[in-house]
Amino acid sequence: MDLECSDEQAELRQSAIGALDRLAPLSLARSFHAGDGEATALWRRLAELGWLGVGLDSDDPFGVPGLCLLAEQVGRRAAPTTLVDTALVARVAAACDSAQLERIVAGQPPLALAMLEPRSSWTSAPATTVTRAAGGELALSGEKLGVHHAASVGLLAVLAKLDGAPAVALVEPARAGVSIVPTPGIDPACAPCRVALHRVRVSESELLGGPAFAGALAYALDVAAVASTAEGLGAAAAALELAVAYALEREQYGRVIGGFQAVAHLLAEQHALRETAWAAVLYAAAALEERTDDAAAAAAVAKAHGAAAAKVVVEGALQAFGGVGFTREHDLHLVYRRALECAGRFGGPPEHERRVADLLLSREPALAGT
Amino acid sequence: MRLTRSDAERRIAEEVHSFLSAGAADARELPEEFDARIAWLREWQRRLHEAGLVNVAWPTEHGGRGATLGEQMVVEQELARAGAPELIGVVGLGVVGPSIVAHGTAEQKRRWLPKILSGEEIWCQGFSEPGAGSDLAALRTVAEDRGDHWVLRGQKTWTSWAQHATWCAVLARTDLEAAAHKGISYLVADMRAPGIDVRPLEQLTGEPEFSEVYFDEVAVPKDQIIGAPNAGWSIAMHSLAHERGPAVAARAVKLRVLLDRLIADARRLERDGRPVLEDAEVRSLLARTHIQLEVLRCQSARTVGTMIAKGRPGLETSIDKLQLTRAEQLLGDTALAVLGPAATYAPGWQNVYLYSRAASIYGGTSQVQKNIIAERILGLPRS
The missing domain is CATH 2.40.110.10 (Butyryl-CoA Dehydrogenase, subunit A, domain 2)
Incomplete structure (x- = not known):
């Protein structure tokens, strides 16, 4: 087993660092906290760079690990994007052979994922429904929660029930019957919204569904779970770096606080935790890319451990800062909040731990690779 | 990144399988009595070496095969998965031997390495x-x-x-x-x-x-x-890095085998007329243990990869050691919690638990590992 990045993957990471340093400094995330965030220029540029299609084709040299490397850099800057959401929808569209794939990957228009519902989990069957009227007309009704950037994208990918099976409907936010209300969120840079859909008209060509859909969605959810873990761990890495720099500069009792073992060990624990979680992400991403037997279990392991680890790491970083970390003036809270948002997205540690238990304790577990 | 085994790794795994299926003993035949067990273990290493399967990454001139470290890990994984016992010569093979390979004279290598492999000298x-x-x-x-x-x-x-x-x-x-x-x-x-x-x-x-x-x-x-x-300190650090790095990868497989055995034991257990495995808390504990063992496997694979690329273990072996400790001690706790009286009032699992408490002490305590990470990876001042 080899978890080292290939030369292409390492280059992708470097170019992502360069691009985001220019396009998405932390001040961009901060502008969303102030309520005047605007990221369409960033989205256009990332789409031009081909980020929305990374790892999608089987001959792509980056694969799912490549997507995770991009997501990590997004997380480090708490950048306002729908990168991982789009990756999920693109994978479903590709598996369903949809003509919509091209514009999704081109980011024209940028897309938001409307999946979670007020009374459901990420893996529940949707209550939102597409109904068929007598004339064959399709209408979409339901309510969605936690839809990132719904108020500024050009397309909503809505998970809904169609003829008793799950499907995704692609509708513009401006269409009649769609109402979008921004909600408070733990990470304002994600601009979460509540989306109400009341008899929104949908055409057949705007639906992703069919026999391949359920399997494709399960796989795409695993990819998204691992990529959002990578994003959260990117945020955690940034928080930890801020904390280490602070511990080297802040003096108390006449010496820098990083010289006190209580602080040093706190930071060392967080570093170890982040590194182990990152190793699990790399493994799960590679397993999903190669579609190994243990890929789903590896994704659940990476999410359960990685989401919990990211939360512990940012909390440890805050503790090292003391009162300064508890202010909105300092940048720490920007990445702190991103780690928390990512921890719960696509299911948090309890859900994924339950998945692990079910896979582990079934009679013939397909869990540990070689 | 590559999760599947290389052709050479597959071939050597096959070799291990045919060695094992040709009537090689497994750990379940280990004698209970300590001295008899030592004799059994010496014989086991001798036969394994005769088949050319001990430390295959060592140079050919000293009795190894000059194989890759990846192939050596595969051999250790396959042996552990089959329930084979730990080698009695572990200190020579995994801790001191690598330092002799790296720093010893030609004469020392000739004198000591072959007998480390055969188990003739512990x-x-x-x-x-x-x-x-x-x-x-x-x-x-x-x-x-x-x-x-x-x-x-x-x-x-x-x-x-x-x-x-x-x-x-x-x-x-x-x-x-x-x-x-x-x-x-x-x-x-x-x-x-x-x-x-x-x-x-x-x-x-x-x-x-x-x-x-x-x-x-x-x-x-x-x-x-x-x-x-007067140059012994850096060589000692080299030995200890091996104790924390590649040795952890082998230990990880042992723990995997133990968790599988724990689940098998739990599967047969009922409490208050209900299968223990239906208990939500029990399921959660086993899942958490599995998660930590998988994380250990991934972390260790990453470290071994870096070691293959750089030719020596790096500071990240301290992270492996901390994760080994976390996983092993959680496994010990889980065994006691899940099996309850079946662990407390029977031999076997209680020793797995007790032995797990050594994990945070040997090869540098967890506190020492955190010092290494803080000072040498994060660049914090010496405390």
């Missing part, structure tokens, strides 16, 4: 002392230069396998004037030499795996030094 590690545990550089064992030999005086402790060892890698002070880390040499003492007294200690698990070793005017010939005089 090694022990004379590092810790009663007054020098975590603060290893405070060691007080002295080797006095008598021209054509050294004379060793002092006491070592926690010396695993000492009573069965032929050789002991001893850290001793050869320059009393030099600063703590600078005056230490890496000597090799013959355990059969006059003046050595081995007093086995009973471990928490009830077994005399480690001992106190007393050196009373023990003569050590001048050619029994690894590296230069």
Whole structure:
């Protein structure tokens, strides 16, 4: 087993660092906290760079690990994007052979994922429904929660029930019957919204569904779970770096606080935790890319451990800062909040731990690779 | 990134399988009684070496195959998965041997490496002392230069396998004037030499795996030094990095086998007329243990990958060691919690739990690992 990045993957990471340093400094995330965030220029540029299609084709040299490397850099800057959401929808569209794939990957228009519902989990069957009227007309009704950037994208990918099976409907936010209300969120840079859909008209060509859909969605959810873990761990890495720099500069009792073992060990624990979680992400991403037997279990392991680890790491970083970390003036809270948002997205540690238990304790577990 | 095995790795895995299916013993045949078990383990390593399956990554001229470290990991994984016991020569194979390969003279390699592989000679590690545990550089064992030999005086402790060892890698002070880390040499003492007294200690698990070793005017010939005089500290660090790095990867597989066994035992267990495995808390504990073991496997694979790329283990082995500790101690806790009386009032699992408490102590305590990470990876000042 080899978890080292290939030369292409390492280059992708470097170019992502360069691009985001220019396009998405932390001040961009901060502008969303102030309520005047605007990221369409960033989205256009990332789409031009081909980020929305990374790892999608089987001959792509980056694969799912490549997507995770991009997501990590997004997380480090708490950048306002729908990168991982789009990756999920693109994978479903590709598996369903949809003509919509091209514009999704081109980011024209940028897309938001409307999946979670007020009374459901990420893996529940949707209550939102597409109904068929007598004339064959399709209408979409339901309510969605936690839809990132719904108020500024050009397309909503809505998970809904169609003829008793799950499907995704692609509708513009401006269409009649769609109402979008921004909600408070733990990470304002994600601009979460509540989306109400009341008899929104949908055409057949705007639906992703069919026999391949359920399997494709399960796989795409695993990819998204691992990529959002990578994003959260990117945020955690940034928080930890801020904390280490602070511990080297802040003096108390006449010496820098990083010289006190209580602080040093706190930071060392967080570093170890982040590194182990990152190793699990790399493994799960590679397993999903190669579609190994243990890929789903590896994704659940990476999410359960990685989401919990990211939360512990940012909390440890805050503790090292003391009162300064508890202010909105300092940048720490920007990445702190991103780690928390990512921890719960696509299911948090309890859900994924339950998945692990079910896979582990079934009679013939397909869990540990070689 | 590559998760599937290379052709060479697949071939060597096949070789292990055919060796095992040709009637090789497994750990379930291990005798209960300690000395009988040691004899059994020596024979096991001899046969494994005869089949060419011990430390295959060692150079061919010293009895290895010059295979990749990846292939060596595959052999260890396959053996562990089949329930094979840990090799009795583990200190020579995994801790001291790699330092002889890296720093020994041609003559030393010829003299010692082949017998480390065959298990004919077992090694022990004379590092810790009663007054020098975590603060290893405070060691007080002295080797006095008598021209054509050294004379060793002092006491070592926690010396695993000492009573069965032929050789002991001893850290001793050869320059009393030099600063703590600078005056230490890496000597090799013959355990059969006059003046050595081995007093086995009973471990928490009830077994005399480690001992106190007393050196009373023990003569050590001048050619029994690894590296230069007074340059022993960096070689000792090399040995310890191996104890934390590749050795962790092998241990991870052992723990995997134990978790599978724990689940099998739990599957047969009922409490209050209900299968234990239906209990939500039990399921959660087992899932968490599995998660930590998988994370350990991934972390360790990453470290071994870096080691293959750079040719030596790096500082990240301290992270492996912390994760090993976390996973192993969680497994021990889970075994007691899930099996309950079936663990407390029976042999077996209680020792798995008890032994897990050593994980945060041997090879550098968790606190020492955190010091290494803080100071040498994060760049924080020495505390």
